[in-house]
Amino acid sequence: MASGETSPLLSTATAAKGKPPGNASGETTPLLSSTSDTPRYDGDNDEPENEVASIRSHSSDGSHRKNSTRRWPSFIAMAILGLAVIAIIALAYIVPDAVQEYAKQAAVVEPTSLSLESITADGLRARIQATFRLDGARVANGHVRRVGKAATWVASQIGTEETTIVVTLPDYKDLLLGTATFPPLVIHLKDGDVTDFDFVTDLVPGNVDGIRSIANEWLEGRLGSVRLEGKADLALKSGLLPLGTHSIAESLVFEAKKIPAMPQYNITRLNVKDVSGPGDKQSMLAEVTIVARNDYPLKLDVPELAFEILVPGCDTDDLIVVADAVTSEVAVKPRSNVQADVHGIIRELPESLTRDCPDSKSSPLDLILKQYMQGEPATLYVRGSSRPDGSTPRWIADILSSITVPVAFPGKSLDGLMKNFTMSDVHFTMPDPFADPDDPASNPTVSGNILVTAGLPSEMNFGINVTKVRANATVYYKSHELGVLDLKKWQDANSTRVEETKHHEASLVIASRINETPLKITNGSVFGDVVQQLLFGRKAIQLAIKAAVDVKVETSLGQLVLKEVPAEGMIPVKPLSDGKDWMGDLAPKVRSLRILDTTSTSITLQALVNVTNPTPYTATVPYANIHVLHNDTVLADATVENVEIVKGNNTDLLVTATWNPSRSGKSGHQIGRDLISQYLSGFNTSIVVKAHRDSIPGQRTICEGLSRFNLTLAAPKLELPGRTPEERSHFIRDATFHFLSSTATFTLASPLEFNSMYIDFVNATAFYNHTEQIGRIVRELPFEAPPGQSTTPRLPVQWSVGSVGYDAVRKALGGQLKLDARANVDVRLGNWKESLWYIGRGIGARVQL
CATH class of the missing domain: 2.60.40 (Immunoglobulin-like)
Known part of the structure; x- marks a missing residue:
C-alpha cells in the first residue's frame, strides 16, 4: 500500500448495520466518552467535561490513563488485523494492483467486542471479536470494482496459518510499536459475505521508550498523525491449494483527530479526611468516585494501579509530587458507565511547595489555592508511580511512570464562605493629629472581639484550626464604600468546628481579637449617614464587609497559610441611643475650673468634667476640637487631648475651652452675655456642640461627615462649694x-x-x-x-x-x-x-x- 493511505479499519456504526458507511473518514469517537447524564459530586452537570472537581480527581485521572494505556495494544491489534486481511487478499491473485486497490477501498472491519483476557509479564492477552466484509460500493473506480468483484467471486475464501505481525512506526526510525500473534484465519471474499472473527491473541508492546514518546506527544497535542507499518510472513492457501509463504509490508496513516481521545469523566463523590499512618503519623486521605461512559464494545478489567499527583513548582517545568494515589479494580463493560474508586494520600507537604518563590511573596501552594478559591481552573499533573506494587507488570510501570498527563482542576469559588460577622467590646481610637499622613496612626482605629462563622464544604472532613488571621477589608454602607479596614498585622485567632446537622451544614466558628486596626474613611458623606444613624437611629445598622483574608491554619499536615480567601459578611452595629435618650444620660458636670489666659474678649480655661457614657462602645481620643454654639452662634471651642472614654461613668476628663463670643460679632457678644447670665442664675440652659473641618487635624473627610450634625446638650452643671446639693x-x-x-x-x-x-x-x-x-x-x-x-x-x-x-x-x-x-x-x-x-x-x- 501507499504510505499516504488514510482509510480507516473501523467503520462507523451505520456501516455496521449494513448501511452505506459514507467516505472513509475514520473513527473519531473516543472509546470512553463523558456524558451529561452522569451526575457530578457537586450536583452541577453544566461544567466543562474536561474539568475535574477536586484534587482527588487528579489521582483518578491516572485510572483513565490506564484505560488509555490499555487501548494502545487493543488499537494496535485491530490495525494489525486490518493490515493482515488486506494483505491476504492482495497476495492471493494474479492481478495484484487492481485487487490491492479493491481491497483497500472495499474492506470493512467492524469490532463487536474487545476484551482483556489477562495481563502477562510481557504484554496483554486479548480476545478480539469482529466482522469482516467486502463492500464493492465503497470503490469509486468502476474498473477496479469490476475486477475486484470478479477475482473475489472466483476465490470465494482464503486462509492463513498462524501468523506473527510486527508493527513499526516508519516516521520514528522504524520504532517497534508491538507484535501480535494471530491464529489460522479463514476469510470470505465474496462481495457482501460476512466473516466472523473470534480469537485470542497475544499483544506484546515493543520499544517502551518509543511508546512513551508517542504517548506524550499525543497528550501534549503535538501528534499530527501516526503512520503504522505492518510486516509479516503469510502462509496462504485457497481451499486445499497452498499459495506459498509471502513477506508483506502494509502501512496505514491515522490523523491525530481520528485517534481516540483522553476520556472525560465526572466526579460523583469526594471526601477528604484525616487518617493515621505508621507510628501514628497523621496523613490526609482523599476518596474519589469517578464515572465515565464507555460507548464502545470494549471490555476489560483494569487492576489496581498506583499514580503520583504533581503540581507546578516555581518554575512551571519543575513539578512537585504532593500525593500518591491508588485506583480500585475497574471493570470496563461495553457501552455502559464505568466507575472507578480512587484513594489518594498526602503524607506531608514538601518544603518546595510551601516556600516562597524567588522574587515573590507567594509559594506554589499559594498560587494553586488562589486559583482554586477564585474559581479559576488550575493545572495539576498525574503520572504513573515509579514505585508500583509487586503485582504490576514492569512494562506497564515503565510506560506509566514516564507519561505525565496535565489535568485541568476546576476551582471552587469561596465567595460567601465566611458569614455571620459579629463584633463586641468595640473600642475606637481617634487619629493622632501629629502623625504623618502615611502613618497608620493618622487614621481612626478599631479594636474589638470578632466572631465569624465560616461554612465548611461537605467534602472537608479533616481537622482544621485557625490560629491567625489578617486581611484587607472594604467596609460598605448601603452598597456605598465607607472606608478600608487595614489588618496588615497577624491577629491571634482560634476556631471551633460545629458538626453538620439535619438543617445546617458543618461550620467553623472563628474568634479573634483585633487591636488598633486602622479604619481609613474614604467617603465623608457615607460616614455622615452612618454617624446619623448611630446618633439618632433606633435600629442597628448593617455594615457590609468584603475582604481578602489571609488565614493560618493547623491541619494534620502541619501549618498552612491560605492567602486572599474571599470573605463577605454583615456586621450589625448598635446605635448609641438603643431606644433611649442617650444624650440626656450623658449628664456632664464641671467639677473644677482653672483660668489659663484672658484677653479683653476671651477666656481660656481648663475644666475637669464628669460624664456618663451610656453606649456599648469605648474610645480613645488623642485630640479633638469642637465648636460650642447657642442660638446658632459660635461662642467657644473646646479641646480634649489623650482622653479615654470607658463605659459608664467617666470622671475628671480634662477639657480646655476658649470662650470668645465676640468672634461672632456684636450679636455673638450679646448671646454669650445672656447665656452666662442665665447659667449663673440657675436657668435651664443648653449648648450645641458641633464638629468643624479642623476638629481632627488631617482628617477632613471624617470632619466633613461629623460637621453635618449638631448635638444639643444641657449646659454642664457647676459643682460649687457646699455641704448639701441645695x-x-x-x-x-x-x-x-x-x-x-x-x-x-x-x-x-x-x-x-x-x-x-x-x-x-x-x-x-x-x-x-x-x-x-x-x-x-x-x-x-x-x-x-x-x-x-x-x-x-x-x-x-x-x-x-x-x-x-x-x-x-x-x-x-x-x-x-x-x-x-x-x-x-x-x-x-x-x-x-x-x-x-x-x-x-x-x-x-x-x-x-
Missing part, C-alpha cells in the same frame, strides 16, 4: 442685712478653684415675696471673690421705707426670711470684663440690728 446649686448662698447701718453682706460660692474673680460694679434690687421691693444695693468700688466661699464687704442698702418689703425686714429682726434678687454686675477675670445680669430666688437672708 447649697452647691447657688452662686449666692445667703445674705445678712444690718438694719441700723443700712448695709448687707453676701456669701458667694465661686466655681473657680485657683483664680480670683473681681466684681467691679453692683446694681441690685432685693424683693420680698417675689414682687415687694425691699431696697437697692449700688456699689461702684470693686471687690474680690476668691476661690471657694467668701463674704463680700458691707454693701450699702437704700431701704424702700414704707413698702411691704421694708416692713417684712423690720419684723424679721433677729430672724430670717427668703428674698429674691435682681442685679446687674460688672465682672472681671484678668483682662476679661463682662457686664452680666443675675436673678436669684429663695436666697436665705438674716436680719440683724
